[in-house]
Amino acid sequence: MLASIGANSLEDLFSHLPSEVRLNRALKIAPGQSEYEIVDYFRARGEENANGYASFLGAGVYHHYRPVLVDTVVSRGEFLTSYTPYQAEISQGTLTTIFEFQTMICQLTGMEVANASMYDGSTAVPEAAMMAMRVTGRDRIVVARSVHPEYREVLLTYAQHQGMPVTECSFDRDRGTLDLEDLERKVDDQTAAIIIQSPNFFGIVEDARRAAEIAHRKGALLIFVFAEAVSLGLLEPARDADIVAGELQSFAISPGYGGPFAGIIATKEKFMRQMPGRIVGETKDSRGNRAFCLTLATREQHIRREKATSNICTNQALIALMATVFMTVYGKEGLRELAEQNLSKAHYLASKVPLRFSGPFFNEFVASTNGRTPDQVNVALLHKRVIGGLPLRRFYPELDNAMLLCATEMSRREKMDLVAEAFQG
């Protein structure tokens, strides 16, 4: 090969690089290792993490069973080792599954159109907010304090450079729901959107219809956020919302210490051209057969550059495929039964501990630890190989001695009884 290109050595290929930019030493990285050594290293790292613990953590990342079919499908090289389906004729597999994904997200959320995925729920939120700015021509955002605290942090990172003032709306200290009176006060004729989450960070179901009324009365949009997708198996979707931004981790995506996950944005058809991210559409090939392709690309960075609706390029396609397989395997009956099991388990656990809020909840709730600190409860549980709930003071100083507990279909009754015992001290 060298001879055919007229080079004497591989080094010749770099002879045009100025000498001052060259690295004149070897990289300080240990020599290559065998497959066995690599597997061994990562097994050892896995052993250093929690293993064989029952966990009652939720807070945006949920322990749900992952049907075997999910990894079977995403391990197929045809899905795993392809890229963004620019060449439609040899990418119909990926394109068809994305079209199905978009459809299922619409069915789930009650929206009319959905994109092919975002990075995750937290980044879908500011993307939805920027979309609302484009739609309304306004710049202010009102976000409920009961939205996931880390989602709000990401929103602020994006907002501060968009000329997008963000105001927080408080929550009802008894019910744990959005304070609708405070919301009324904070929304004005410069508000582009109200952002609420349901079930909210405390696990409590919000009144999206009332929030939509308040938003629409002032000409603002309602952005509805979900972090626990399984809840949509049971909960009425926010059909009055204008944009839905969500996280699909619950759909067969491993907790994975926080990622990779998959976010979504869905909306009404009239706002489709302001949506960020890739979209797949149906069309025909030259023989008249049904075919799918990427479409509405004139919104995107590779065409519009600085005028694009977003800078997003690579999304989370394979993770979205995991969710698609999950939704297919569980299907209409399964997702409901799964959601009902979550509801039942969480209410069993909740019946054994003091509740901080009175609002209706799905599979998460805030428990008061009463005379003890959340850390004391959790330390006691760790001795029994149980990871307890998330102490809330870290995100809500006003919620001292409270922890967020989550139960899913994977929570066994005897482990939940251990949590109840730890609360009694």
Add this chain to the structure above:
Amino acid sequence: MIRKVRQHINQNEPLVFERSSPGKRGYQLPKLDVRPVDPIEALGATNTRAEIEGFPEISEVEAIRHFTRLSTHNYAIDLGLYPLGSCTMKYNPRVNEQVARIEGLAWAHPYQPEVLSQGILEVMGTLERMLAEITGMDAVTLQPAAGAHGEFTGILLVRALLESRGNPRKKLLIPDSAHGTNPATATTAGYAVENIKSNDRGMVDVEALARSVSEDVAALMITNPNTLGVFEENITRIAEIMHAKGALVYMDGANMNALVGIARPGDFGVDVMHLNLHKTFSTPHGGGGPGSGPVAVKSHLEPFLPKPRLQKAGDRWTWNYERPQSIGRVRAYYGNVGMHIRALAYVMAHGGDGLRNATLDAVLNANYIRKLIEPYYDLPLNAPSMHECVFSDDRQAKRGVRTGDIAKRLIDYGFHPYTVSFPLIVHGALMIEPTETESKDELDLFVDALISIAKEVEEQPELVLKAPHLTRTSRVDEVTAARKPVVRWKPGAAAGKAAD
């Protein structure tokens, strides 16, 4: 003549919704060990939905056949050369997939106690250190989820540093050969864009750059090697010009596969850059993601990195949230950690020498293709190529055949096309990046195909214009798709009717 493809039968497959029948199921849940709760009682009637209208109802066997059949409608690296320029479609080692699924790693919850997360933190800390060594930078954050997200993070760091010096400034300079994500990122981070023209060697015009730099310029966003596969030979001088005016140099690391072990951005004046773990470090592209876009910085930008920062206190890893100058979070939790695991496995398998060898092979492969194809296609710029080479369709266009047509005809020869019509500064570009993955045999098949197509263009251009001929899906009507968007299935929209 067509040495790679032979037509074969694979099955048609309807949409999953068209396969559904009421009552079919592919799941089994365990028996509930607590008292069932009535949803309406617990949540209220208005909060409880009747059903998910139209959701799939199929059996397990139907589900696996559905997705397996659809998979056979895809091309992939596992099937052959995938020479998308600037996408670095290299082999995705399967050991990476296996280690990422080890239970203690895959099932770690981001809020579980740090004392029970030391293994995954060690993986992340080690990867940060390796990436710093490879890039010659001082600190790395793994939080950004993809390349464009890394760009956004990096430009916010630039803004934060300049703000701390009193003036965030107004605009970014971006060469006209840049990826579209660069100018889109500038807008997202609140900066205006000024384009910098390339010179006739495909490099940044240093004089034009010097004239454009003012006190209003926050940074230059430069890709090196650039999207023409050309190393910016004046990079040190460029960095000096920027720094002399108090501006910074951001490097888009999309093409880092040309540099690993050969040259380090930190040694040639770059202040901040991102890497694409799904390009240079072999994590799978997955049909469009997930990616991962770590950002590496020099020490003067370190205080501004997203929080929390991973640090080691004694022999224990911990997250530090006390970062008063931080730009804040760009993502919940800590990033696409599963991709970090895979990238570290890649680095460990190669070692320092192996990483460098991969770079040598990647550059050799690109130059080999360039040399063999040059007699048949127009080479618009003759600067030396690094890991990719860019041709134009100038000769074929005279016969009415454009780069997009040649790309479609390549499919008939059993290959995924190159990147079409990019970079924008080359009219009718064919942007070819073979990566180190490919053997001489596979490259020769690809070269033969391109040469054969060049001849077809001369002798029977119709053959190329109507390609592909051998695929199960023929040329797709993208114009109608955009004009009358059908972006979801609806009941009653039978196959083939929806687009009417």
